[in-house]
Amino acid sequence: MNDPQMEAARRHLAARVAAVTPPDGLEAAVMAEFDRAHRRRPTRILAMCAALAASLLVGAILLRPTPKPAAPSVESQAFYTIPYTAPLEPYERVMVVQEQVPVTELIAAGFHFPATDPTGTMRADVMVSQDGRPRAIRPVAFDVSDRSSQ
Amino acid sequence: MWRTLPAFLKELEVPEVPAAIRVIEPVKDSSDRELVDRFRNGDRDAFSAIYQTHHATVFRFALYMTGDRERAGEVTQEVFVWLVHHPAAFDPERGDLPAFLGGVARQMLRRRRREDQRWLPLNETAAGAAIPAEIAGSEDADELWKAIATLPERYREAVILCDMEEMSNEQAASVLGCAVGTIWSRLHRAHELLQRKLQSKVRCSI
Numbered sequence: 001m002n003d004p005q006m007e008a009a010r011r012h013l014a015a016r017v018a019a020v021t022p023p024d025g026l027e028a029a030v031m032a033e034f035d036r037a038h039r040r041r042p043t044r045i046l047a048m049c050a051a052l053a054a055s056l057l058v059g060a061i062l063l064r065p066t067p068k069p070a071a072p073s074v075e076s077q078a079f080y081t082i083p084y085t086a087p088l089e090p091y092e093r094v095m096v097v098q099e100q101v102p103v104t105e106l107i108a109a110g111f112h113f114p115a116t117d118p119t120g121t122m123r124a125d126v127m128v129s130q131d132g133r134p135r136a137i138r139p140v141a142f143d144v145s146d147r148s149s150q
Numbered sequence: 151m152w153r154t155l156p157a158f159l160k161e162l163e164v165p166e167v168p169a170a171i172r173v174i175e176p177v178k179d180s181s182d183r184e185l186v187d188r189f190r191n192g193d194r195d196a197f198s199a200i201y202q203t204h205h206a207t208v209f210r211f212a213l214y215m216t217g218d219r220e221r222a223g224e225v226t227q228e229v230f231v232w233l234v235h236h237p238a239a240f241d242p243e244r245g246d247l248p249a250f251l252g253g254v255a256r257q258m259l260r261r262r263r264r265e266d267q268r269w270l271p272l273n274e275t276a277a278g279a280a281i282p283a284e285i286a287g288s289e290d291a292d293e294l295w296k297a298i299a300t301l302p303e304r305y306r307e308a309v310i311l312c313d314m315e316e317m318s319n320e321q322a323a324s325v326l327g328c329a330v331g332t333i334w335s336r337l338h339r340a341h342e343l344l345q346r347k348l349q350s351k352v353r354c355s356i
Contacts (some may be wrong), residue, residue: 006348009290014314016285022209023223028203030230034197132162 077126079136083110087137088127095128098140106137182247190237199253200247207248208255208317212241212312214310217261217299219305228258245324252325256307297347307334 055085088094100121107118127136182203188196208229212222229251233239240250281295298309304326311322312333319333326333 003345005290007346009288009294010313012288013291013294015284016287016291017210017213017314020219020282020284022205022211023220024227026223026227027205029227029233030234031194031198032229034194034234038192038194074217129255
C-alpha cells in the first residue's frame with residue numbers, strides 16, 4: 001500500500017468500517033450468557049459438594065475399622081494337660097470337642113477338683129489327639145451343674 | 151537470466167520494507183491481565199470491560215471477512231460467548247488478548263464458512279465481494295474493498311490485520327497462528343495481487 005492513492009483509499013475504507021456499529025442487543029446477549037453461566041455455578045458447586053460428601057461417607061463406611069468380636073473369656077483360658085498322658089508333638093493334629101464331662105471322670109483322671117457334688121458335670125473343651133484319646137481339657141463353664149438337671 | 155531480489159522488487163514497484171509492515175514490540179497489557187484474572191473469578195464488571203474494550207476489533211475483523219454486518223455481529227457474539235465458557239483458555243504469556251480473540255474469531259469464521267459452503271451454490275460463496283451499504287462511500291475505497299474481498303483467504307487475513315487494523319506482524323502472526331516471516335511473505339504477495347487487481351480495474355475503466 002505504498003501508492004498514495006491506495007493509502008488514501010485504505011484510510012477511508014478503515015474509517016468507514018470503524019464507523020459501522022454492531023447490531024443492537026449484542027452486548028446484552030453476551031452479558032446474559034455470562035449471567036446464565038455464572039448462575040449455574042452455585043448449583044454446580046452444590047452438586048459437586050454433595051457428591052464429594054456422599055463419596056466421603058461411602059469411603060468412611062467402607063474403610064471404618066470393623067470391631068473385632070469380643071473373644072470369649074474361655075479362650076483366654078489355657079488347656080490343662082490330662083495327667084499321665086503323653087505330651088502332644090508339634091506336628092500332631094488334634095480336634096477340640098465340647099462336651100459335658102462328669103466330675104467323677106475328671107477326678108479319676110487325676111484332676112484335683114473341689115466339687116461339692118461329685119455327681120455333677122462340667123462343660124469343657126476336650127482336646128482329642130489323632131489316636132482318639134483326650135489329651136487336654138479347658139473348662140468352658142465354671143458352674144458345675146447337676147447331671148440330674150440336664 | 152536470474153534477476154536479483156532488489157531488482158525484482160523494483161520491477162514490482164514494491165518497497166523493500168513496505169510501510170504497512172512495521173515491527174512493533176508486542177505490549178503486554180497489564181490491565182487486560184488484571185481484567186482477565188477478575189473475569190476468571192466471576193467478576194461481571196471485568197467481563198463487561200473486556201467486551202467493551204475488544205468487541206469492536208473482533209467485530210471489524212469479522213465484518214471485513216464476511217462483508218455482512220449481521221453475520222459479523224453473530225461471529226462477535228459467538229467469540230465472547232465462547233470466552234464466557236472458556237475463561238482459562240487465554241494465556242497472557244503467549245500473546246495479548248486482542249490477538250487471542252482474533253484467533254478465536256478466525257476459527258468461528260472458518261467454521262461458519264465450512265457450514266455455508268455445504269449449502270450455498272458455488273457462485274454465491276464470493277458474496278463478500280459486494281460492498282455493504284454501511285461501508286460504501288468513495289469509489290477508491292469501494293474498489294479497495296472489492297479487491298481485498300476477492301483475495302485468497304490467507305492473503306486477505308494478512309491485509310485486514312496488518313493494513314486495515316494496523317496490527318503488528320507479531321500480533322497478526324499470533325492471530326493467524328503462523329510465523330512472523332509468513333505474515334511478511336503473505337503481505338508481500340497480497341500487495342502484489344492488490345496492485346494488479348486495482349490496476350486492471352483502472353485500465354478497464356479507461
